[in-house]
Amino acid sequence: MTVLPKPTSASLSSSPQQGILERVHDWVTTADHKKLGMLYIFSGLFFFLIGGIEAGVMRWQLVSPANDVVGPITFNQMFTMHGTTMVFLVGMPVLLGFGNYLIPLMIGTRDMAFPRLNAWGFWMFLFGGLLLYFSFIGSSGLFGTKGAPDVGWFAYAPLTSRTFNRGNNVDYWILGILVSGFGSMATGINLVVTILCLRCKGMTLMRMPIMVWSMLVTGFLVMIAIPVLTAAQVMLLFDRFLGSHFFDPQLDGSALLWQHLFWFFGHPEVYILIIPAFGFVSEIVPVFSRKVIFGYTMMVIALVWIAFQSMSVWAHHMFAVGLDPSLNAFFAASTFLIAIPTGIKVFNWLGTIWGGRLVFHTPMLYALGFIGMFVIGGLTGIMLATVPFDWDVSDSYFVVGHFHYVLFGGTIFAIFGATFYWFPKMTGRMLSERLGKWQFWILLFGMNLTFGPMHVSGILGMPRRIYTYAPDRGLDLWNMLSSIGYVFQFIAILFFGWNVVQSLIKGRKAGNDPWDAWTLEWATTSPPADWNFNPLPDVKSRRPLWDAKHPEDPDYEYE
Amino acid sequence: MANQTDHHALPREEHHLSKGKVGMSCLIITESFFFMAFIVAYLYYIVIMQVDDGGPDPKDLFYLDWMVYVASICLFSSSATVVFAAKALARGAHDKFRSWLFITVVLGGLFIAATAMEWIGLIGGKGIWMDTCSFGTCFFSLVGFHAFHVCFGLTALSLCLVLSLLGKFPTMQAERFEVLSWYWHFVDTVWIFVFTTVYILRVYT
Numbered sequence: 111m112t113v114l115p116k117p118t119s120a121s122l123s124s125s126p127q128q129g130i131l132e133r134v135h136d137w138v139t140t141a142d143h144k145k146l147g148m149l150y151i152f153s154g155l156f157f158f159l160i161g162g163i164e165a166g167v168m169r170w171q172l173v174s175p176a177n178d179v180v181g182p183i184t185f186n187q188m189f190t191m192h193g194t195t196m197v198f199l200v201g202m203p204v205l206l207g208f209g210n211y212l213i214p215l216m217i218g219t220r221d222m223a224f225p226r227l228n229a230w231g232f233w234m235f236l237f238g239g240l241l242l243y244f245s246f247i248g249s250s251g252l253f254g255t256k257g258a259p260d261v262g263w264f265a266y267a268p269l270t271s272r273t274f275n276r277g278n279n280v281d282y283w284i285l286g287i288l289v290s291g292f293g294s295m296a297t298g299i300n301l302v303v304t305i306l307c308l309r310c311k312g313m314t315l316m317r318m319p320i321m322v323w324s325m326l327v328t329g330f331l332v333m334i335a336i337p338v339l340t341a342a343q344v345m346l347l348f349d350r351f352l353g354s355h356f357f358d359p360q361l362d363g364s365a366l367l368w369q370h371l372f373w374f375f376g377h378p379e380v381y382i383l384i385i386p387a388f389g390f391v392s393e394i395v396p397v398f399s400r401k402v403i404f405g406y407t408m409m410v411i412a413l414v415w416i417a418f419q420s421m422s423v424w425a426h427h428m429f430a431v432g433l434d435p436s437l438n439a440f441f442a443a444s445t446f447l448i449a450i451p452t453g454i455k456v457f458n459w460l461g462t463i464w465g466g467r468l469v470f471h472t473p474m475l476y477a478l479g480f481i482g483m484f485v486i487g488g489l490t491g492i493m494l495a496t497v498p499f500d501w502d503v504s505d506s507y508f509v510v511g512h513f514h515y516v517l518f519g520g521t522i523f524a525i526f527g528a529t530f531y532w533f534p535k536m537t538g539r540m541l542s543e544r545l546g547k548w549q550f551w552i553l554l555f556g557m558n559l560t561f562g563p564m565h566v567s568g569i570l571g572m573p574r575r576i577y578t579y580a581p582d583r584g585l586d587l588w589n590m591l592s593s594i595g596y597v598f599q600f601i602a603i604l605f606f607g608w609n610v611v612q613s614l615i616k617g618r619k620a621g622n623d624p625w626d627a628w629t630l631e632w633a634t635t636s637p638p639a640d641w642n643f644n645p646l647p648d649v650k651s652r653r654p655l656w657d658a659k660h661p662e663d664p665d666y667e668y669e
Numbered sequence: 670m671a672n673q674t675d676h677h678a679l680p681r682e683e684h685h686l687s688k689g690k691v692g693m694s695c696l697i698i699t700e701s702f703f704f705m706a707f708i709v710a711y712l713y714y715i716v717i718m719q720v721d722d723g724g725p726d727p728k729d730l731f732y733l734d735w736m737v738y739v740a741s742i743c744l745f746s747s748s749a750t751v752v753f754a755a756k757a758l759a760r761g762a763h764d765k766f767r768s769w770l771f772i773t774v775v776l777g778g779l780f781i782a783a784t785a786m787e788w789i790g791l792i793g794g795k796g797i798w799m800d801t802c803s804f805g806t807c808f809f810s811l812v813g814f815h816a817f818h819v820c821f822g823l824t825a826l827s828l829c830l831v832l833s834l835l836g837k838f839p840t841m842q843a844e845r846f847e848v849l850s851w852y853w854h855f856v857d858t859v860w861i862f863v864f865t866t867v868y869i870l871r872v873y874t
Contacts, residue, residue, distance in 0.1 A: 223688045223691075223692065224688070224692065295699055298695075298699075299692060299695040299696060299699065302691070302695050303688055303691045303692045303695060306686055306691050307686045307687070307688045307691055308688075333695055333698050333699045333702075334698065334699075334702050335702075336699075337699050337700065337702040337703035337706075338702050338703070338705070338706050340703060341702075341703050341704075341705075341706030341707060342706060344810075345706075345707075345710065345810065348799060348806070348810060352798075352799045352800060353799065353800030354799040354800060354805070354806035354809075354810065355722075355800070355802070355803050355806045356710060356806060361722070361803075362714075362720045362721075362722040362803050363714075363803070363806075364713070364714070367709075367710060367713060371706055371709075
C-alpha cells in the first residue's frame with residue numbers, strides 16, 4: 111500500500127500572536143517555496159492590475175475614431191508597458207509562482223533545490239519590475255518628455271538607438287527586464303534541478319503529474335530563451351552607452367540581427383507562458399471529470415516535442431521583413447508542424463472529458479474555457495503561419511486578436527482556473543463558487559467581445575500600435591465593441607478581487623482535500639506545514655492519493 | 670496479483686543525482702546560449718558579411734600571433750591541472766591540492782595577462798575600440814565576456830586556495846570543488862569556440 115504521511119498542521123514560523131513587524135520580516139526574509147510562490151503570484155496579480163489599466167487607457171482612446179483622450183506618446187508608452195508588463199511581470203512570475211508553490215509538494219519533497227537562490231530570483235524579478243515602472247517618474251524621453259519606454263515590447267532596432275531615443279526610457283526597459291531576467295533564469299534552473307534531483311521515493315519521471323512535466327519543460331525553455339534576450343539587451347546597452355555598432359544600420363550594423371535574437375528568445379517565451387497553463391489544465395480536467403488523464407505518455411511526448419520545436423519557429427514573427435523565400439517556407443512548415451503536438455494535447459483533454467462524470471466547479475469552467483479559447487487562438491495561429499496571409503495581416507489587429515486568444519483565453523484563463531483550484535490549499539479557505547461562476551461567464555463574454563472583433567478590424571486594415579484611426583474606414587463599430595468588452599472584463603476582475611478578499615476573511619474552510627483529488631499536494635494540510643511532509647511520501651503510481659483512498663483497487667495494479 | 674504487488678513494492682529509481690552537479694550543468698546550458706548570441710554576431714558581421722567599415726582585417730592583427738597560442742595552451746592545460754587538484758582533494762591530499770590549484774590559478778592568470786596585453790595593443794596602439802568599427806564591436810564584446818568569465822572563475826578558485834591555506838577547505842568540500850571545476854572546464858570550452866571564431870576562421874581562410 112502507498113505510504114503517505116499523516117497531515118500535520120503545526121507551523122514553525124507563523125504563530126498567530128506575531129506582531130505585524132515580525133510577520134513582514136518573516137515574509138521578506140523567507141526562503142520557503144510556498145511563501146515565495148505566493149509572493150510571486152501576489153506580485154504578478156498586482157502588475158496584472160496595472161497592465162490591465164494600461165490596456166483600459168488604450169481601449170478608451172480607441173473607443174471612437176479621431177479620439178483624443180491621450181496623445182500618441184502616451185499611447186505608445188501604454189502599449190509598450192502593457193506588453194512588457196503582461197509578459198515579463200505577470201505571465202512568467204505568476205506561472206513560476208505556481209510552479210514554486212506546487213512542484214515540491216507534487217513531487218513529495220520539502221523545498222526547492224536551492225531555497226536561497228529561489229528567494230534571490232523572486233526579489234530580482236520584483237525589483238526589475240519596479241525599476242521598469244520607476245521610468246514613469248524617473249526617466250526622460252525625446253525632447254525632455256517624461257515617461258515610460260515607448261518602443262513596443264519587442265523594442266525593434268533601430269528605434270531603440272541613441273539617434274531615435276535620446277532620453278533614457280529605453281535604458282529603463284533594458285535594465286528592468288535584464289534584472290528580472292536574471293531572476294527568471296535562477297528560478298528556471300531551480301525548477302529543473304528540483305524536479306530532477308528531489309523526487310520522493312517511487313516518484314519516477316513517468317509517474318510525475320503532467321503539471322510537473324510542464325514545469326520541467328518550462329524550466330529548460332527559460333534556461334535556453336532568456337540568456338539570448340539578456341545577450342541582445344547587453345548588445346543594445348553597448349550600442350547606447352559604448353557606441354558599438356550591433357544594431358545601427360547606418361554604422362554597418364544590422365537591425366535584423368536584433369529581430370533574430372529577440373524572436374529566438376520570443377517564441378520560446380510564449381511557450382514559457384502557455385506550457386505551465388497546459389500543466390494546470392491537465393491537473394484540473396481529470397479531477398473534475400473523475401477520470402485519469404487520457405494518454406499520459408503522449409501528453410509528455412507532446413510537451414517535450416513542443417519545447418524542442420519552439421526553437422525552430424522564431425522567424426514566423428518576421429515574415430514581413432523580406433527573408434529569403436526558402437527560409438520563409440522552412441519557418442512556415444515548422445510552425446504548421448507544431449500544431450500536431452498541440453492538437454494531441456487538446457484531443458487528450460477531450461478524451462479525458464469524454465465519458466467522465468463532469469463536475470462543473472469554477473476550476474473546471476476555466477479549464478473548459480481555456481480549451482475552447484486556446485483552440486480559437488491556435489487556429490488563427492495556423493492562419494498566420496501561412497506566409498501570404500501573414501503578409502496581408504502582419505502588424506494588424508488580427509495578430510493582436512490572435513495572441514490575446516492564446517495568452518488571455520489560454521494563459522490567463524488557466525491561471526484563474528489554477529487559482530480557484532489551489533487557493534484552498536494555499537489559504538485553507540474556499541473561494542466563493544457563486545462569485546467565481548459570475549466572474550467566469552462575464553470574463554468569457556467580455557474577452558470574446560474584446561478580442562473577437564479585433565480579427566475583423568485587423569482584416570479591414572487597422573494597424574497595431576496606432577493611437578487613432580479615421581472615421582470612414584468601417585472600423586468604428588469593431589473598436590467600439592472591443593472597448594465595451596474591456597468594461598466587462600474589468601467588472602469580472604472586480605468580482606475576482608472581491609471574491610479573494612471576502613473568502614480570505616470568511617470563506618468556507620477547505621479541509622485538506624476539498625476536490626477529492628489525487629496528487630500529493632492534497633495529502634498535506636491546507637495550508638501545508640513548513641516542512642510539507644513528515645515522513646516523506648512513498649508513491650507507487652501516478653495517483654498516490656487514489657491508492658491511499660482505494661486500497662482495494664489501487665492504480666499501480668494497472669499502470 | 671501478489672506478484673504484481675511485490676514487483677511494485679521493490680524500491681524504484683534511487684536518486685543519486687547531485688543537486689550541485691545538475692545545477693551547474695543547467696547554468697552551463699544557460700551560459701552557452703548567452704555566448705552563442707555573441708558568437709553569432711561575430712560570425713555574421715566579421716566572418717560572413719565581412720563588413721567593410723574601415724575596421725582592421727583580422728588577418729593583419731592575428732596572423733601567427735604567438736601570444737594567443739601560448740595563452741590558449743595555458744588556459745587549456747589549466748583544465749587538466751584543476752582535475753588533478755580536484756582528485757587530490759577527494760583523496761585528502763591537501764598539499765597536492767594546493768599545488769595543483771596554485772598552478773591552475775597561475776595558468777589562468779597568465780591567460781588574463783595575455784588578454785590584457787592584447788587589449789592594450791589594440792586599444793592604445795592601434796586605436797580600435799567598440800565604437801570604431803564592427804570588428805571592435807564584435808571582438809571586444811565576445812572576448813571581453815569570455816575574459817570576464819575567466820576572471821570570475823579565477824576569483825572562485827583563488828578563494829578556494831586561500832581557504833585551503835587557512836585550513837578551512839576540508840575534504841568534504843570535494844564535491845563542491847568538483848562542481849566549480851566543471852565551471853572552469855566550461856570557460857575553457859567556450860574559449861575553443863571563441864578561439865576558432867576569432868583567431869582562425871577569418872585569419873587562415
